[in-house]
Amino acid sequence: MSLRSFTLQDLINRNAQLYGSNTALVFGAQRVTHAQYARRTARLAAGLAAVGVGQGDRLAILAPNCLEYVDLLGAAARLGAIMVPINGRLSAEEVAYVIEDVAPRVLIVADEYQTLLPQRGLDNTLRYTLGVAPAPWQPVSALYRERDAPAAGLPSVTDGSGLLIIHTAAVGGRPRGALLTHRGLITASLQTQLAWHLTAADVNLGVLPLFHVAAIGFLLAAQQAGGATLLMARFDPPSLVRHIDEDGGSLIGTFPPMLGALLEAAVAQGSALSSLRVVSGIDVPETIARLRATCPQVTFWSAYGQTETSGSISLAPFDERPGSAGRPTALNTVAVVDELDRPLPTDATGEIVVRGPMVFQGYWRCEADNAFTLRNGWHHTGDLGRIDAEGYLWYGGRSPAKELIKPGGENVYPAEVERAILEHPALAQAVVIGVPDVQWGEAVKAVCVLKTGHTLSADDLIEFVGARIARYKKPKHVVFVQALPHAAAGGVDRAAVKAGHGHV
Missing domain, CATH: 3.30.300.30 (ANL, C-terminal domain)
Incomplete structure (x- = not known):
């Protein structure tokens, strides 16, 4: 490891030392401590190294949330490899495109997604299953070795190394793989951990799918604090209510209509969701008002960010400035510019641009797009917004060059x-x-x-x-x-x- 870098492997090792006996992950009946998680990632990294995985190799996974998903992230960090989570909601054609784009050395797939895989183009890819798929598939358990990969990691792996490729939709109709670094992801999670005052007692409710940067961000924010993440393969409101009550779930990320469904299930089950204190995501004011009335102890946090920014670059409690996307976080420079990249005055609408450690390395194999997106020393989000006199960012829709539906x-x-x-x-x-x-x-x-x-x-x-x-x-x-x-x-x-x- 580099003298002046702090990578995800360093975070995992730190947690094993400081919070070793504390729960790090929960999945069904399985509970994994921070010390056990460090051991699991080392064993998986050893197996991947034994089959030839090295720095920069891509490790693709197509699966619902599970322990192996999080293990793969840690193993990639240890080897300097790049994890590629594939969205299980894509079509077979789209999955084939992602696989072709990144040419993974290893592909891990849950049985339920086998039908999405291409019939050709996998000859140079080692294939592992989370289920019982026949040869040439091998069980992923075969990759976990008793002998650890080198504990010190690779000297050439720094916090600026790529760790994650997440494909985002493209203006031209093809997804682009955003390459995120250790530095960007750790910086993003550290800022949310500090904003939400997370401690080792906090439990992240991992209901968002791990192919989303938001889900990775919540997971890493809990890890930053030495806390736990409870993984759920599917969003199931009644089960989620029980987990909050029984496991002390304290933070959750949601997209519509998840929060409304959770509140309805809580009322039906007579739960006050008393341990919950942080909710962040996207929702309408009416649902946020229901949350406030049902769970007065909870703060709903508004935010703005992209996959390309490794997470949220602005953040604030919704009630602090309703309708805004919060204020820029401490380690980002956020501005609003005109079509010539000239800064605009307070309350003027223009394109939101960002610079700082959270900005991604660029789109995988898209040099022309990178030159355009990262021009003039800024990451151009393609989104419109304005910044008011108190520094709150107001999202103003998509620029004509990046019309987007969510x-x-x-x-x-x-x-x-x-x-x-x-x-x-x-x-x-x-x-x-x-x-x-x-x-x-x-x-x-x-x-x-x-x-x-x-x-x-x-x-x-x-x-x-x-x-x-x-x-x-x-x-x-x-x-x-x-x-x-x-x-x-x-x-x-x-x-x-x-x-x-x-x-x-």
Whole structure:
């Protein structure tokens, strides 16, 4: 390890020393202490090293939340390898693209996701199963060795080394792998740990899927404090209420409609969720007000961040400035700039830009995108916002270059959905926009023009798209029109489409 670096392996080793007998992870009936977790990651790293995994190699995993998921993160840190969590909600075509993009040395897959895997392109990949898949798959348990990998780690692994590739949706319709570093992830988790005053007594409720940077962030924030994470493979509100009451769950991240469902289950089970004290994520003011009334001891924290920023770059209690995304965290410089990257005055709206240790290394194998996104010494988020006189950041939507729809906290780029729609032989044109949705916050709507002489139902088009990309990306609403409005400079006037059809 480097003289002046602190990596995830250092954090794991520190916890084993300082909090060794404290619970680090809970999954079903299994409880793992911090000392045992350090041992599990060392054993897994030894097995990976024995099959040839080295620094910079990619370790992909397609599975629900489980202990092996977290073990793989620690083992990657120990070896200087890069973990690639794959979103289990993607289509088979999208999964194949991610695998091709990163060319993993090792692929670990739960049996339930075997049908998503490509039939070709895995000849150079070592394949391991969390279930009972037949050869050439081997059980992941075979990778855990009694002999540890070198305890000191590799001198060339620093906190600036890549640790995690998380694929985000791309403006051009293809996902891009954001390469996050030890430094970025540790900095992000340290700031949230300090903001929320987390201690070794805190228990993170790990219900968000670990292919999300938010889930990784909550996990690492609990680790920073020497606390525990209770992993759940699926979001199940009644079970979650029981876990909060029985295991002292104190913090949770949520996306719509999770928080509302949790509150309903708590009322049904007569629970006050008395140990819960921190909730953060995305939700509407009405649900946050219900949380306040049901659980007055809980603080809902507003935040803004991206996968590319390793987590939240602004944070504050919702009630401190309702509607804002909080204030910039201590170790980030956040600004709002115009189209020439000139800083804008207070309350002026422009693009949100960031610099600091949390900014990612760049998109995997996307040099042109990196040059554009990381230009002029800033990470350009592609999001609009303003900063008020007290320093609170107000999110103002997506820039025209990065139109984005967020159903239930997931990222959906219109270009990706439009590309799938236009694969249908009956379609001539399509524009995809986001519309308000009571349950999910936002929904996908497609405004389409059919080719002359063709007919197609909305339901058939929705199913057609859902068979090609992740089903959460398919349109919830479809309308057919005779023609789309065009701008003076040519091309479809997307603003006019949104003005005319931006409703359910």
